[in-house]
Amino acid sequence: MTGDYRLPPRSIESEQSVLGAILLDAQSDRVQTVFSILSAEMFYCQPHVIIYRTVRDMNTRSQAIDLITVSERLESTGGLDCVGGFAYLAELSKNTPSVANVIAYANRVKDFAIERFAIEQANKMLEVFYTPSTLSTAEKLDTMQALAMHTAEKSRTGTVRGAVPFAEAFDSWMNMVEKRLSNDPSAVGISTGIPSLDNLLAPKGLVKGSLFVVGARPKMGKTTLYMKLALHCALMENKPAIAFSLEMPQEQLVERSLSQASGVSSSHFYLDGYEDNRFALASAKGLEIAQTGNLYIDDTPGLSLAHIVAESRRIYRERGAIGMILVDYLTLMKAERTERNDLAYGLITKGLKHLAKELNCVVVLLTQLNRELERRANKRPIPSDSRDTGQIEQDCDYWLGIYRAGAYDEHANQRDTELLLRLNRHGQSGVVFVEQRHGVLYDCDQHHARARMAEAERRSSKQSGGF
Structure with missing residues (x-):
C-alpha cells in the first residue's frame, strides 16, 4: 500500500535474478527451460521487458549471450540507455543469488504476471456491467465468461490470444513439432x-x-x-x-x-x-x-x-x-x-x-x-x-x-x-x-x-x- 493506491503484484528481485542468471549461464538446461516458461510481457519492470526480449531473440538465433554481447546488442538497437546502461546489466549479473534457482525465480515472475492479468480482467468484468451499453444481460454474462476463460488460459499457458510476433508463433510451432515427433498425444x-x-x-x-x-x-x-x-x-x-x-x-x-x-x-x-x-x-x-x-x-x-x-x-x-x-x-x-x-x-x-x-x-x-x-x-x-x-x-x-x-x-x-x-x-x-x-x-x-x-x-x- 502507498497512500490510497494498491501496487500491482510483482517481484522486482525475482525479475532481476532471472535476467542475471541468463547473463551468467544462458546455455544451461535451466535457463533454456526459463525461455519456454516466460514471455517478455510477464515482466513488470519495462527495462526488464526490453532486456528479456533481447536475450530471448538472441537465443532463438543461437547467438552467444553474456554481459558483453547483450550490451552490444542493446546499444545497436538504441535500447542500452533505456535499461540503465552497461552498469545495470553488470549489477544484474553480480547480484544474482543463485543460477541454480532460476526456474523458481521464473515461476514467481510468471505467477505475479498471471495475478496482474487476473486483476485486469476482473476490472474489465466490472466495466461491462457499470458502463451503459446496448448489450443485453445475457450478452454481458457471456462477455464475462469469455474474460474468465482468458484468465484461465493465461494461468495454464502463460499466454492469451491476440497478435503475437512471428518469432513467438514459430517457437510455439517448433515445440509442437518436437512433441509430435516424440509421439506426445497432446500434439496430434x-x-x-x-x-x-x-x-x-x-x-x-x-x-x-x-x-x-x-x-x-x-x-x-x-x-x-x-x-x-x-x-x-x-x-x-x-x-x-x-x-x-x-x-x-x-x-x-x-x-x-x-x-x-x-x-x-x-x-x-x-x-x-x-x-x-x-x-x-x-x-x-x-x-x-x-x-x-x-x-x-x-x-x-x-x-x-x-x-x-x-x-x-x-x-x-x-x-x-x-x-x-x-x-x-x-x-x-x-x-x-x-x-x-x-x-x-x-x-x-x-x-x-x-x-x-x-x-x-x-x-x-x-x-x-x-x-x-x-x-x-x-x-x-x-x-x-x-x-x-x-x-x-x-x-x-x-x-x-x-x-x-x-x-x-x-x-x-x-x-x-x-x-x-x-x-x-x-x-x-x-x-x-x-x-x-x-x-x-x-x-x-x-x-x-x-x-x-x-x-x-x-x-x-x-x-x-x-x-
Missing part, C-alpha cells in the same frame, strides 16, 4: 475410434480447433456415430467429451452409449435382461465410463449457442481441457431471429467454429439434410444438401455424410453403411465402409465391403431395367 489430433476412418484422416486425425459436421437423412445412424465419437474420446483418448442432445433425453443417451460401448443390443435392457451376462457386461461398461469422469451429457430442451458456450467453458475451466463437444442436432437449436433461417443457423455454425478454436477441441455438429436428395437417383449426400444451413460449407473443416442403402431398399443389406468424407480442409477426402448392428457401429474390411456394395448396385440396376 483426435482419433474417431473407427480404424478405417482414422486411416483416411491420418496422419493428422481430427485437427483440434475444427468444426466436424455430420449430415444425413433420418434413420441413417447419425446418433450412433455421435455416441461412438463421444465414447472413444472419453475412454480411449482420455479427454472430456460433452454431448449436447436436443433429440433424446439423457436416459436414452445413456442406454445408447452402453449399447455402443459394450456391443450389447439395447433390446436386452427390456426383455429378460437379467437372465444372462449381457446386462452385467453393459453395466460394467457403464461403471467404467462413469469412473473416467470424462463423459458429460446435457439434454436441455431447445438449448441455444450461448448455453453450449457457457457449459463448455465451465467444464474447460474445471478440467483444463476438452477433447470433443458434440451437438445433436443443428436445426433443433434455438436460433436468433433473422430474416432467413440460413442466416440464423449460420450464426450458430460460426459460433461453434469459434468455440472449437477457443477451447482447442473438436466440435462435432449433426445436421439434418433436405428431403429433396431422396428424389435423386444417387441419394448419397453432399454438403449442399444441408437443410437451411448454406453457411456450413464455409464454416466447417470436415463434412461427413452418412448413407445406408437399406434405408431406401428393403432387399439391401441393412447393415452396410457408407461414411462419405466430402470435405477435409486438412487432408484427403474419401469413402469409408462400416456396419451398423443393433445400434452399434463396427469397422469392416474395406475391400470386401466395396466389392459387396458394387455388386448390390449392379443387381439394383438390372432390376430397374438398366444394362
